[in-house]
Amino acid sequence: MDPTYSSEDAFPEEAAFRKDVRTWLADNLTGEFGALRGLGGSGREHEAYPERIAWNRHLAAAGWTCLGWPVEHGGRGLSLGRQVVFHEEYARANAPARVNHLGEELLGPTLIALGTPEQQARFLPRIADVTELWCQGYSEPEAGSDLANVRTRARRDGDEWVIDGQKIWTSLAHHADWCFAVVRTEPGSRRHAGLSYLLVPLDQPGVEIRPIVQLTGTSEFNEVFFTGARTRADLVVGQPGDGWRVAMATLGFERGVSTIGQQVGFARELGAIVTEARANGAVDDPLIADRIARARLGLEVLRTHALRTLTGEPGLGAGSVQKLLWARWHRDLGELAMDVRGATALTVAPPYDLDDAQTLFLFSRADTLYGGSDEVQRTIIAERVLGLPKEPRP
Numbered sequence: 001m002d003p004t005y006s007s008e009d010a011f012p013e014e015a016a017f018r019k020d021v022r023t024w025l026a027d028n029l030t031g032e033f034g035a036l037r038g039l040g041g042s043g044r045e046h047e048a049y050p051e052r053i054a055w056n057r058h059l060a061a062a063g064w065t066c067l068g069w070p071v072e073h074g075g076r077g078l079s080l081g082r083q084v085v086f087h088e089e090y091a092r093a094n095a096p097a098r099v100n101h102l103g104e105e106l107l108g109p110t111l112i113a114l115g116t117p118e119q120q121a122r123f124l125p126r127i128a129d130v131t132e133l134w135c136q137g138y139s140e141p142e143a144g145s146d147l148a149n150v151r152t153r154a155r156r157d158g159d160e161w162v163i164d165g166q167k168i169w170t171s172l173a174h175h176a177d178w179c180f181a182v183v184r185t186e187p188g189s190r191r192h193a194g195l196s197y198l199l200v201p202l203d204q205p206g207v208e209i210r211p212i213v214q215l216t217g218t219s220e221f222n223e224v225f226f227t228g229a230r231t232r233a234d235l236v237v238g239q240p241g242d243g244w245r246v247a248m249a250t251l252g253f254e255r256g257v258s259t260i261g262q263q264v265g266f267a268r269e270l271g272a273i274v275t276e277a278r279a280n281g282a283v284d285d286p287l288i289a290d291r292i293a294r295a296r297l298g299l300e301v302l303r304t305h306a307l308r309t310l311t312g313e314p315g316l317g318a319g320s321v322q323k324l325l326w327a328r329w330h331r332d333l334g335e336l337a338m339d340v341r342g343a344t345a346l347t348v349a350p351p352y353d354l355d356d357a358q359t360l361f362l363f364s365r366a367d368t369l370y371g372g373s374d375e376v377q378r379t380i381i382a383e384r385v386l387g388l389p390k391e392p393r394p
């Protein structure tokens with residue numbers, strides 16, 4: 001697929017599918033669902049959460065979830081081109097942020113690739129129809145982007161694993177039914193060895209979830225404490241001790257096709273900033289005008305890189321490059337929004353009523369940290385792609 005795939009003359013089948021998606025969204029984003037347009041997303045996941053669950057289940061009933069999953073696993077088996085089309089049109093319709101990303105885009109593909117038939121039969125249908133929600137138990141207080149430093153441990157007790165430890169920055173754990181967690185199952189092991197990838201139910205006595213209040217005043221991230229929590233022995237994905245490989249497979253899916261829709265959202269944010277700059281005269285400042293132009297060019301770079309990565313051999317380190325590109329671009333966009341607004345950007349309506357630009361600025365400060373910090377991405381590129389000497393580690 002060429003990055004110009006969206007040309008209707010060059011790709012008539014994709015154009016017809018695009019029309020189908022656009023028509024369905026127009027027909028269904030009406031009434032109560034229509035009121036959800038633009039709600040949710042980074043820094044705003046608290047918005048109309050129960051209503052967005054209902055919308056996500058409506059999508060599922062109509063066959064608009066798990067588009068790339070194989071048909072035998074409950075998906076539609078759509079081509080990459082059609083998946084891109086859907087995510088673009090979904091974002092262009094300003095449809096509400098979906099609640100099932102971690103299950104549909106991360107755990108589901110992991111189970112399809114590496115799970116047992118029993119795990120697939122148990123979990124995939126409930127991900128596809130949005131009846132069970134998931135969170136990701138990776139980061140810990142001493143193991144943020146350095147995932148290999150995980151200390152949460154699990155030991156076998158008959159037919160169960162018993163889990164003790166703490167996870168942090170666990171997105172949407174307070175809404176989740178299950179957690180896919182990387183834990184240390186071999187006593188005395190270090191770094192990448194001795195880790196296992198467990199599927200853990202959260203509704204049990206040994207689990208405590210504490211939301212973390214963010215700069216935005218909302219609480220998307222959480223601390224999750226495991227104190228004698230339990231899960232069945234057969235709910236380990238891959239073999240015990242093979243958790244690092246499984247966790248890396250999951251992270252590979254994280255840089256998937258949904259990033260195209262993310263970039264449409266970025267374009268909408270940039271458009272709002274440009275509109276405000278024209279309205280208040282900020283665009284007449286040569287420095288502001290230059291930054292707007294650079295932002296537009298940067299967005300085209302993001303799109304081109306994403307399409308090349310998705311449609312060809314991604315190459316070692318491609319996911320790290322993509323994360324570096326979008327995280328820094330989006331953080332800079334938040335700063336641009338504040339500078340276009342000027343001094344009034346520093347005022348907030350009581351008690352703490354942030355507008356879209358202020359939420360963008362505050363939440364985007366985390367973009368270069370979550371999902372793998374910039375420093376870690378650069379280390380991956382340096383060591384694994386360029387072959388530079390590894391930094392000494394304790």
